[in-house]
Amino acid sequence: MNLKSLNGKLLVVVKVGSSFLTSKHNQINKYKLQRIVSQICRLKKSNINVVLVSSGAVVSGMHLSGYSLRPKNIIDLQAIAAIGQSELMHNYSLLFRKEKIITAQILLTPEVLHNRQRYLNARNTILNLLKKNIIPIVNENDTVATDELKFGDNDQLSALVSVLIDAKLLIILSDVEGVYGLEGKIIKKIDEIDENIFGLDKGSGKQTTVGGMTAKFAAAKIAVNAGIAVVIANGSKSDILLKLIESDQAGTWFMPKKNKISGKKRWIAFSCRSRGKIFIDHGAQLAIIQKGKSLLSSGISSIDGNFSQGDLVVICGEQGNQIAKGLVNYSALELEKIKGVKTSKIEHILGYKFYDEVIHRDNLVVLE
Template sequence: MNHRRSALQGVRRLVVKIGSSLVTAQGKGLDEVAIAGWVAQIAELLRNGVQVILVSSGAVAEGRARLGMSERPRTLHALQATAAVGQMGLVRAYERAFAEYGLNTAQILLTHEDVAERSRYLNARSTLRTLLEWGVVPVVNENDTVSTDEIRLGDNDTLAALVCNLLEAEALIILTDQDGFYSRDPRAGDGAELLHDISLADPRLDAMAGSGMGTLGRGGMRTKLTAARWAARSGASTVIAHGRCEGVLTRLLTGEPELGSMLHADDVRLGARKRWIAGQLQSRGTLQLDAGAVKALQGGGASLLPVGVRAVEGRFSRGDLVRCVDPEGMEVARGLVNYSAEEVERILGAPTREINDRLGYVGEPELIHRDDLALSAH
């Protein structure tokens, strides 16, 4: 059975991410011929009824080329200024290329704050949905010009996965300068096998991904694996493929089995609210759970009670996002907490019936209600 064909045929909403090394011709300015090629394929998909959201890297790299920089800036303000210069050329190139097919484009710049605050998250979703309904191609990038270390998303692989969750896209295609996902780093010598079909449940994936990073972008294969896991929360499978393969996008959507690597989503699909919770990149604190609480959460359907918490870290208020970790420190879940850090410290390990005795009141019987808790991907 061709699992790839069954996963990709019939897709009606797709996120495509194109990496910096592809867009910028090895750092020597935008490769407008290559951009025109991807745009032609996207235009064909649109004619066939597929909605496409494009996440494009390249603003910083294009800014470097325009400013004659030999190295990526090291300071935040220099990076932001470089991105501001490069964003102008990047958007203009896509606008010009899509106009050849009578298609309108829209620039969407996001920061972590836009997906961390629920009302802004919903507003971003509504705006993107409206653009798709109008037949407009959204061109999405991180708002590097205003992002700080505290609010930055980190890389466009992450951004593409969050957009996938935001819009419940059925698939994520990551175009890069590698043929796909290998069993080991192909640059390290012989013996690297290109894996065409992979389950995200495969426990060997993290070791295979390594930690490589290119000179132009921020995301190596490990970030692509993380992105695939996040995209799977909305039921989307991820394909990693070389962006310069002829007709790569149209060929992938026919289910061509030997092109790139497909990372298959698990069967578990999170609801919209839990996808938002799971997709938050920053937390205000950490709750260390005992083994019994971990088992209850991972068994499915349980809320987190004070009796299962051993320690608390950080300063947080009611309603903030916190991480839940097992006795070894591995994250198992994250959610919106019903008590402040000071209150949690006073009710650690307490049965629900003792909350009133320790606090003098009962806000909620759970530290985190199951509706406000999402298990973490591994």
């Protein structure tokens, strides 16, 4: 993949994992940190914008707090992350300042990206920082996250940030060369992320980190479906970031989908949390998938969930398979009353009619 052939200034997200940053003494390896910072600075001098998504807060906090193993409960994790995040950013800030580059800390939670206005605010902030030649360093806000709200790993976060800012490439640096096939050899290129690819994860067994290849595959799937190329590579290799920009000979590359969606539909597809499900009949499914139509009340067979007007819902076929996502114009309570009926009868049943469509095509994304 020739990245230099792309039009405009190249925008890259670099994700640095805890498995790569952690030394054999279960603390942040400052030498590796320095090497990554040095490469990012060289990329900037080559007119390439970089957003850094960095793990390491928990590992930093564990070392400072005397923990040898990652705590199991969320309260201790939040406390350790609070200690470690400031230490992590301090180390990054010192290294970048030696290169006369300013950094900015961006802490995100899933609920920020689920909310459309906050999503746009986060996007605008990051893009504005890049215009000012500042390096945004993104991490999950572990201090306020809970089990129900956590991204689960920074692999997913890095993919969502890539979608958020419309990056061209997501580089996931780890402690492995790439994705190993069943024969023990590195797979150079992956065109489709299916169950066979997920089956290649053998697990790492590490006690200080989370994630693993399954998390990376899931992150890559989000990014490539949004039209963003992804590469998983060994961060310890000399000048790895520079080499990945120059050629596709290192690591495992995941090819982006050509039918790229943009703007609001990207948020609907990848960042917004669903609040319920709408099950539709075969005719409505064909209308949505093959004819590009909106969802009407007449095609709805059943409802699942307690959602409100404007919430995101998943549209499912007769077999329960997910076929689309969209922002709904009527609440679950209202849809229970008008499901299966013609649009012309909505006002008679409800006493009002906000919209003809339950989900307008402009607010609907078909899932592959």
